[in-house]
Amino acid sequence: PLSRRPEDYEAVFDDYVAFAGGHRVTDTIRIPPDTQNADYLLENPEWDCVVELKQVSKYEHGRTVDRYFAELYRQGLLRAVENLGSGKIRITPQSLSHDQWMAFYDKFRPGVADAIEQANRQTRATLRLLPQSTKRRLSGVIILNSGDYSLPTDLLFRFIERKTKKEWRANHLRSIDF
DSSP, rough: TTTTHHHHHHHHHHHHHHHHTOGGGGTTTTTTTTOOOOOOEOSSSSEEEEEEEEEEOOOTOOOOOOHHHHHHHHTTTOOEEEEEEEEEEEEEEEGSSSHHHHHHHHSHHHHHHHHHHHHHHHHHHHHSSSOSSEEEEEEEEEEEEETTTOOOOEEEEEEEEHHHHHHHHHOOOOOOOO
């Protein structure tokens, strides 16, 4: 809802993590000034897991998926479009060229990719601050749409999936396991 702030969502995740036996990183590790850190630490006898919570909260009322594709349609840049009547069309993978799809994924919500890259830096910095151990070390990111009401959940998932797979194939984002 519009009345919730990012801090409200973070408080909910604080409770989830505490229930799972974890805690905020800042409650257990001294963070040097000007050092980025992840939000949570879950510890187990065999592993430690660092988790960063990222929220997509920038609401851009006019930047909807429908408006994006309507503009491409108006410009005649869509192909293989199925007309559903009443001014509705169905977009399929064949509706855009490969380059057009890549531009869409890279440019429609660049904040999602930026959040993933920032989380990678934060988890990497936090992993370095943990005391030496023989335990397995994992790190992950939870991305929550807490305020972009123009971004459907399935599309947010596809942005995240595309970005992480692309970067993992290039051997980047090495500080994110999940």
